[in-house]
Amino acid sequence: MLLVRSIIVYAQSLVECDSVIWSPQNVHDTEQTEQVQRRYTKRLPGLKMLSYIDKKSRLNIPSLELQHLHTDLIMCYKTVFCLVDVKSDDFFQFSTVVTT
Secondary structure, three states, rough: OOOHHHHHHHHHHHHHHHHHHHHOOHHHHHHHHHHHHHHHHHHOOOOOOOOOOHHHHOOOOHHHHHHHHHHHHHHHHHHHOOOOOOOHHHHHOOOOOOOO
16 A cells, blocks of 8 residues: 555654664653654544554554664664674673573
8 A cells, every 4th residue: 555655654764763863762752753653544544433553453564662662673783793883882781691
């Protein structure tokens, strides 16, 4: 569906832009970013009467909060394995325990 693709290309990309840097720290900030996607899905034809959760499941799109978490995890991976120019020692302290 073209409208779903436009959500991904426009709304999510704007909210995700550098989200590792400005990542929402409290519930209010997370709700404000989620409101972007909520307002957009409200305008989709044929889905007006559905709840936001039902719209997301029908359109097969994740919440922006989940996408922020995904982006943060990718950044952690890149930092730990030196794929970005950031010192991992500034952010992580590796355990010396070798048993699990």
